[in-house]
Amino acid sequence: MTGGIKPKHQRLVLLFVALVALVGAGLLAAWALRNQADYFYLPSEIVAESPEPGRGMRLGGMVEMGSIETQEDGVTIHFVVGDGEASVPVSFTGIAPALFVEGSGVIAEGTMDADGTFVASNLLAKHDENYVPRELEHMTADQVRAQVEATLE
């Protein structure tokens, strides 16, 4: 063993440097994509930028509580999509997905019209990360735990 670095260690260092550069490049690319890779605009972004009418886009947010109104024709609904900062009224004619309910997430595809209403041609329901059985929906966390323990016994 006289001086010099073992080839094995040289490869380890080289590969480590290459990996750091690679991960850095990947992160930079993801960072550069941060706006372009968004699937939809939030209501606050739409209100701030006020896009020109007729431009196709997607609007995503929460359906505000008590805002869904079915119109007289029976297939058109009006509702308000908000993100806690701003809200946008939406009009949609057609069949909404089963998970489209008040207080839940929605993505609407369509265009803004001249008076500031978003006219949707398609609705997608967004599911949140919570998985809860129907029976437990209105229980508190402690009740749920007691229920589960009772079931497992």
Place this chain on the structure above:
Amino acid sequence: MHGFANPARFLRLAKWLTPLLLVSGIVVTLAALVWGYTNVPPDRLMGDSVKILFIHLPVAWLGMGGWTAIAIASFVELVWRHPLASIAARAAAVPGAVFAFLCLATGSIWGRPTWGTWWVWDGRLTSMLVLLFLYLGYIALSSALAREGASSRIAAIFGLVGAVNVPIINRSVVWWNSLHQPPSLTMGKSAIDPVYLYPLLVAVLGFSLLFGAVVLMRMRTILAEMQAEARLRRKAMQAAEGV
């Protein structure tokens, strides 16, 4: 680590570990699925379609886990030149690709009734599709190199570069607005009710055991093929000398 450089030692271990992983994997997976599909209440919003979670999440994790395994094996191959590393990476690629495909298929089937669409080009779905294509490219490249008898170092570099996509898949729902929901399971925290969580974790264990069994089987097959080829080559040379 070089204790397993000799394939004979690895083969002795794999010989009893393979059936053990396979049988326990089948038993645990079946138990988890029977539990999940018969004894779990419907979700408050999704109804019974929540049950596809017991397949979707394990195969999604293992689809990403498979590439992580390829990346680690590639690193070991490039730095330590471990003879089993490239075989392990090749062996993990096919089950990884199958699981990535199953993740996309079950997700699509689940998306139709819940989101109202089979497919969207959001960050999570797109990066997962990229993973499937990376697997297909890796399988094509590594098997072509093996067929030509060339060094597998190029495949190892591909395996490491492709690993960049794994954290992107993981973070895609956090970095970008997407139709896919944010993660339900993070370090020490679960947004999944215990009635779904327990069968889910058992299913993850079962699918992981199956994944391990398939990787070991494929490693043994690749080693056996290499041995058979070496023996044929030796025989051919002896025959040529004999003439």
